[in-house]
Amino acid sequence: MSRQKIAAGNWKMHTTVTEGKEMISSLAKNDLPSDVTVIIAPPFTHLYPCLEVADSGIQLSAQNCSDKLSGAFTGEVSAAALADMGIKYVILGHSERREYFNESNELLKNKVDTVFGQGLTPIFCCGEPLEIRKSEQQVAYVRQQLMDSLWHLSSDQMAKIIIAYEPIWAIGTGETASPEQAQEMHQSIRSLIAEKFGEETSQIIPILYGGSVKGSNAKDIFGQRDVDGGLVGGASLKVDEFVTIIRSF
Numbered sequence: 272m273s274r275q276k277i278a279a280g281n282w283k284m285h286t287t288v289t290e291g292k293e294m295i296s297s298l299a300k301n302d303l304p305s306d307v308t309v310i311i312a313p314p315f316t317h318l319y320p321c322l323e324v325a326d327s328g329i330q331l332s333a334q335n336c337s338d339k340l341s342g343a344f345t346g347e348v349s350a351a352a353l354a355d356m357g358i359k360y361v362i363l364g365h366s367e368r369r370e371y372f373n374e375s376n377e378l379l380k381n382k383v384d385t386v387f388g389q390g391l392t393p394i395f396c397c398g399e400p401l402e403i404r405k406s407e408q409q410v411a412y413v414r415q416q417l418m419d420s421l422w423h424l425s426s427d428q429m430a431k432i433i434i435a436y437e438p439i440w441a442i443g444t445g446e447t448a449s450p451e452q453a454q455e456m457h458q459s460i461r462s463l464i465a466e467k468f469g470e471e472t473s474q475i476i477p478i479l480y481g482g483s484v485k486g487s488n489a490k491d492i493f494g495q496r497d498v499d500g501g502l503v504g505g506a507s508l509k510v511d512e513f514v515t516i517i518r519s520f
């Protein structure tokens with residue numbers, strides 16, 4: 272069965288609004304393959320201005336949102352406000368949010384529910400730190416993240432999620448998981464999902480790889496059977512390189 276192919280760019284806290292708009296406009300000028308879903312996750316401040324310049328070939332995602340629906344939570348952004356603006360996706364559980372903002376599996380479970388409640392699609396990140404990889408406990412570690420934050424979902428909801436496997440030791444370090452390491456983990460994630468939600472659901476869910484994806488390695492990584500695309504940080508900030516990545520399926 273053929274799954275959705277996705278190239279998602281996570282800009283993190285880079286670029287100004289002006290720069291971001293220019294980057295989206297210049298990305299939109301390229302002839303992008305129609306069978307690849309292209310998603311850009313700029314900072315919150317950029318979402319609305321970028322929506323105005325993104326054509327239908329480029330989707331926008333938030334990098335985070337609150338687990339609360341609304342209320343006195345200074346500085347937070349609600350999923351309802353994102354949905355109302357026309358945003359379709361929200362990245363949840365990026366390792367930087369887990370590490371620097373103490374986001375726990377339990378909090379992420381609530382965020383997943385809040386995002387689904389507003390009709391948005393979560394791009395749910397998981398992945399192990401280096402010491403876990405060294406002790407070969409990575410599958411158990413990722414399984415726990417998935418169990419704690421996603422196993423309460425219905426099969427219908429689960430079928431709508433996007434998963435991003437991002438080994439922390441490969442994020443922003445220049446060190447990429449080998450295509451074989453990525454495939455091994457993606458296959459494990461898919462079989463865990465099959466055990467819990469059934470084979471059919473597991474075959475629908477796109478599982479993206481993230482961690483130092485570049486124009487030069489995307490083809491090998493995306494060529495793996497259970498890798499359905501990438502969540503790209505640094506290389507998504509260079510439009511030409513990101514276009515190369517989008518064309519790497």
Ligand code: PGA
Nearest residue numbers: 442443482483503504505
């Ligand atoms: P990177 O970041 O591509 O710069 O390693 C990936 C990510 O954090 O999503």
